[in-house]
Amino acid sequence: MSLGRRAFLSRPWAAVRDRGLWVTALDVRGGDDLVVMTNLGFTGLGYWSGDDDLHRLRAEWIGRHPGDLEALAPHASAGAEVALWDLAAQAARVPLYRLLGGKCRETVECRCGGDGGARLGSIVAMVRPEDALF
Numbered sequence: 001m002s003l004g005r006r007a008f009l010s011r012p013w014a015a016v017r018d019r020g021l022w023v024t025a026l027d028v029r030g031g032d033d034l035v036v037m038t039n040l041g042f043t044g045l046g047y048w049s050g051d052d053d054l055h056r057l058r059a060e061w062i063g064r065h066p067g068d069l070e071a072l073a074p075h076a077s078a079g080a081e082v083a084l085w086d087l088a089a090q091a092a093r094v095p096l097y098r099l100l101g102g103k104c105r106e107t108v109e110c111r112c113g114g115d116g117g118a119r120l121g122s123i124v125a126m127v128r129p130e131d132a133l134f
Contacts, residue, residue: 020039021041021060021065021067021091022062022064022065023036023038023063024038026054026058026062028048030038031048032047032050033048036066036083036086036087038066039059042091044084044085044086044087044090045082045086046082046084046086047080048080049077049079050082052075052077056075057076060075066084066088067068067084067125072084084099091098107118
């Protein structure tokens, strides 16, 4: 990886900052999936624990650039911040794990308890090979 590419990955929002990217909507789906949408069609997914006040997050995030992590993330749970990092990875057109330091394993073991196995199966069925960024 060239030095220029490293600098780009350390500033993933630089590629879209001048194009007028902003958050247009926040929604909670399925009880615990936080969905953050932007005007350029990026959709960030995070975890909704219920600890955040959705009305407050909407008031603070809508109309703002999702890359302003210092301004947006202090008022949100870690699960909500994941949605912003997901948007950063999409904007940079790289897998999220690369923004977080790179791959450290070839495989990851999954375990599901309760009805998690049924839910995991439905999630795996939704993933299309063309959506994978790795």
